[in-house]
Amino acid sequence: MDKIAIKLNSDLTKSEIIQLLALDDFTPVYEAADRVRAASVGDTVHLRAIIEFSNICKRQCIYCGLNRDNEDLPRFRMSHEEIVATAREAVAAGYRTIVLQSGEDPWFTPEKLGAIIEDIKAIKITDIGTNEFVHPAVTISCGEMSEEDYAYLKSKGADRYLLKHETADPEAYSRLHPCGTLENRTNCLKTIHKLGYETGSGFMIGLPGQTLETIAEDLMLLRDIPCQMAGIGPFISNPKTALAGEKNGDPELTRRAVALARLLLPKANLPVTTALSIMTEEEHEQNPFAFGANVVMKKVTPDQYKEAYEIYPADFKPTDIAGDRKELEEIIKSYGRMPL
Numbered sequence: 001m002d003k004i005a006i007k008l009n010s011d012l013t014k015s016e017i018i019q020l021l022a023l024d025d026f027t028p029v030y031e032a033a034d035r036v037r038a039a040s041v042g043d044t045v046h047l048r049a050i051i052e053f054s055n056i057c058k059r060q061c062i063y064c065g066l067n068r069d070n071e072d073l074p075r076f077r078m079s080h081e082e083i084v085a086t087a088r089e090a091v092a093a094g095y096r097t098i099v100l101q102s103g104e105d106p107w108f109t110p111e112k113l114g115a116i117i118e119d120i121k122a123i124k125i126t127d128i129g130t131n132e133f134v135h136p137a138v139t140i141s142c143g144e145m146s147e148e149d150y151a152y153l154k155s156k157g158a159d160r161y162l163l164k165h166e167t168a169d170p171e172a173y174s175r176l177h178p179c180g181t182l183e184n185r186t187n188c189l190k191t192i193h194k195l196g197y198e199t200g201s202g203f204m205i206g207l208p209g210q211t212l213e214t215i216a217e218d219l220m221l222l223r224d225i226p227c228q229m230a231g232i233g234p235f236i237s238n239p240k241t242a243l244a245g246e247k248n249g250d251p252e253l254t255r256r257a258v259a260l261a262r263l264l265l266p267k268a269n270l271p272v273t274t275a276l277s278i279m280t281e282e283e284h285e286q287n288p289f290a291f292g293a294n295v296v297m298k299k300v301t302p303d304q305y306k307e308a309y310e311i312y313p314a315d316f317k318p319t320d321i322a323g324d325r326k327e328l329e330e331i332i333k334s335y336g337r338m339p340l
């Protein structure tokens with residue numbers, strides 16, 4: 001086992017992060033991340049219901065199946081009523097957070113999105129502890145907007161915003177995103193934070209050209225914003241994109257990055273990512289909560305739309321919102337954690 005002379009705390013420098021990522025045996029860092037997780041956010045695992053309500057996107061992110069140049073993808077938009085009905089079903093099944101995610105679809109104007117947020121926020125949940133009514137938290141993940149639009153959605157009740165920076169390497173960012181710049185992405189994140197949203201960013205592991213140095217910069221960017229949520233997942237090659245045939249991100253390196261995110265951001269909400277959960281059999285044999293994560297995002301998108309939200313190829317099982325949630329709760333309990 002490597003002897004770690006580095007103090008495993010939130011002040012890690014870039015060169016220390018790189019050294020840790022390269023360790024032969026990462027066990028001591030995983031153990032430290034798990035201790036920090038237990039001390040900072042406890043044993044609760046938060047379940048979030050994600051509704052993927054439109055796969056129409058004006059952008060051209062070259063790794064993503066939703067990019068506007070992918071003519072092979074049948075496109076859809078859920079109606080206001082369908083979105084709110086799905087959110088109601090998720091809340092009835094026990095979810096306390098609804099995540100609304102879409103491509104950058106200009107048809108969903110801030111006014112339309114705001115009306116959806118208001119209707120979801122009006123859903124009542126009886127708090128088990130106090131027997132009083134509470135309302136679901138709403139996370140928005142719809143891409144880049146103006147400060148005015150982010151502020152408008154906040155005024156309509158949105159609580160959190162998730163906008164992954166994807167890669168902190170400006171050159172790689174421009175290569176992968178013909179429609180944007182890293183500077184604009186990070187400015188959006190700073191605005192979201194300034195407006196008082198619980199702010200989420202994140203990045204992919206395994207994008208072509210990525211190095212341990214880039215991953216260290218990705219992690220430091222999360223700390224700089226500073227983020228209260230971070231989604232870190234492996235890049236999965238999509239055959240319908242320009243990155244067809246590229247190698248998928250390494251699950252071990254992904255887990256290492258999540259563990260380091262826990263050290264840098266002790267109180268953050270860190271999901272076990274969807275992409276990670278569809279990886280190998282070997283993945284499932286390991287406790288997915290042993291590396292610092294404390295959140296699970298579960299798709300509740302209706303079956304008729306689910307397959308078309310194909311960011312990367314995945315095995316889409318039919319949705320049973322209440323049944324899937326029960327199954328997930330049992331899995332979480334089997335790892336000694338408390339689902340909420």
Ligand code: SAM
Nearest residue numbers: 063064102103104141142143164235236311312
């Ligand atoms: N339009 C919103 C945005 O830009 O944040 C949200 C939708 S976007 C499809 C959601 C996330 O999917 C992105 O932040 C990206 O990290 C992830 N993603 C896209 N293509 C991927 C791929 N091939 N492998 C892994 N993750 C991918």
